Amino acid sequence: MHIVDGALSNPVVIGGAIASVGGIALGLRALDLDRIPTAGMLSASFFVASLIHVPIGPSSVHLILNGLAGLMLGWAAFPALFVGLLLQAVFFGFGGLTVLGVNAVNIAFPAVLAGLLIRPMIGRGTAVSGAIWGGIGGALAIALTTFMVAISLASSGDAFVPAAKLVFVAHIPVMVIEALLTGFAVLLARKVKPDLFFQSALA
Amino acid sequence: MAHLLGHRNTALTEAGLFGRTGLIATLDPRMRIVMACLFAATVIALSSLTALTASLAVSVVLLALSRLPWRQTLRRMAMMDGFILFTLFLLPFSVPGDEIFTLWGFAASWQGLWKAIEIALTANAVILSLMVLVGSMEPVTLGHALLRLRCPEKLVHLLMFTVRYIDVLREEYLRLRAAMKVRGFRPGTNWHTYRSFGYLVGMMLVRAIERSERVLGAMKCRGFSGRIFLLQEFTLSPRDIVFAAGLSAVSSGLLILDLA
Structure with missing residues (x-):
């Protein structure tokens, strides 16, 4: 999902940087002092979860779980995912520096959207219905991320249109996997710690 | 503060980066961050293959100055290349231009191939300089x-x-x-x-x-109030200024080379 330096046109890079600064600012405003440890801890867990390789047929995919991050953190998912991307670029050489803004928007905006739209449904009803909504949130976030990556590429030049289409099609199985895993994660969280999604402390 | 990241065999410390004494490690972290951003901005502005190859060479020189482990750092860079190979592979076929060869009815063009090489060089030059200048700090120092x-x-x-x-x-x-x-x-x-x-x-x-x-x-x-107490003061030494000036001069040189 990471776009590298040099691939995008300047307007896309600058637009992404501005949008990510806005998103981070809004996210930080939603994050008061008492929630910093929770947000940091979740940010670290999503970093670790993204190292899990899930088998799919002969190959495997690694998780992104931005939908789940949005469901748990709301707006605070924006700075949390940004920090993850920054660390990945600096210490692991994944992604790039000038495209950090674009990558952050592509991954964090769908997360926040999933959080805003679907989070209210997660705590309602039975654990299973919460899990199904969680799965929908997980799929929605990945679908939107893939779509936004495709748009970023396509708006940087027509030459990228085939690559953009391919990115989208190649990620359909990933959407299914993310939906299933997010759903089961929500199911477990609802059963083990029922008050988790009721806590306003995390919204 | 390397102990904060714990054991040597875990992810963030895998490169065994911290506590090494290269030239880069002794420079002011703030200056390194600013210079990494400046260098990245310069490199993405370049478009000629000569200038881009030169910028990748600059990153490799920085790697040599930093005394980071060569193999691991370059392996990480290569991992990223594996990541983007697919997109790059499609470019020769999607950019119209002079034909090199035809594969299953799709024509590959020279222009597309150059574009793919251009992106690969840019991405590698930027990420390598970032890993060398910023990735060589302890994460806590980066935060401060x-x-x-x-x-x-x-x-x-x-x-x-x-x-x-x-x-x-x-x-x-x-x-x-x-x-x-x-x-x-x-x-x-x-x-x-x-x-x-x-x-x-x-x-x-x-x-x-x-x-x-x-x-x-x-x-x-323990009385946490949201303030970060800095454990170290950063000071700009003459060496930092020399390094910053040197890298800025090299960056300007790259821009001139690109225009020429």
Whole structure:
């Protein structure tokens, strides 16, 4: 999902940087002092979860779980995912520096959207219905991320249109996997710690 | 403060970066961050292959100055290349221009090939210089330097928390995986695998939240008020200024080479 330096046109890079600064600012405003440890801890867990390789047929995919991050953190998912991307670029050489803004928007905006739209449904009803909504949130976030990556590429030049289409099609199985895993994660969280999604402390 | 990241065999410390004494490591972290951004901005502005190759050479020289482990750093860079290879592979076929060869009815063009090489050179030059200039710091120093560069305090807190707990949570993940393994879990493409991995992620998150509640309690008990107390003062030495001026001159040189 990471776009590298040099691939995008300047307007896309600058637009992404501005949008990510806005998103981070809004996210930080939603994050008061008492929630910093929770947000940091979740940010670290999503970093670790993204190292899990899930088998799919002969190959495997690694998780992104931005939908789940949005469901748990709301707006605070924006700075949390940004920090993850920054660390990945600096210490692991994944992604790039000038495209950090674009990558952050592509991954964090769908997360926040999933959080805003679907989070209210997660705590309602039975654990299973919460899990199904969680799965929908997980799929929605990945679908939107893939779509936004495709748009970023396509708006940087027509030459990228085939690559953009391919990115989208190649990620359909990933959407299914993310939906299933997010759903089961929500199911477990609802059963083990029922008050988790009721806590306003995390919204 | 390398102990904050714990054991040498874990992810963030894998390169064994910290505590090495290259030239880069002795320079002011704030200046290194600013110069990494400046160099990246210069490189993405370049378009001629000569200038881009030269910029990659500059990154390699920086790598030599830093005394980072060559193999590991270059391997990481190569990993990123594996990541983008697919997109780059498509470019010769999607950019119209003079034909090189035809594959299953699709014509590959020279223009597309140059574009792909251009992107590959840019991406590698930027990421290598970033890993060398910024990735060679301890993560905690990175946090402090970012704060000194006027990053929002909360963002720096978030960064430092993430850095602090990545290894802790990774160990917890490995423990859970070991527990699954002794119970005969083998991942495959089936419902059972997806459910087990989902529960694994869910469990990690529940534990992380419970841990964060304990951490917050412990921090409050010690009077946490949201301020970051800096353990080190950064000072710009003449060497920093010489290095910054040198890299700026090289960057300008690259721009001139690009125009020529």
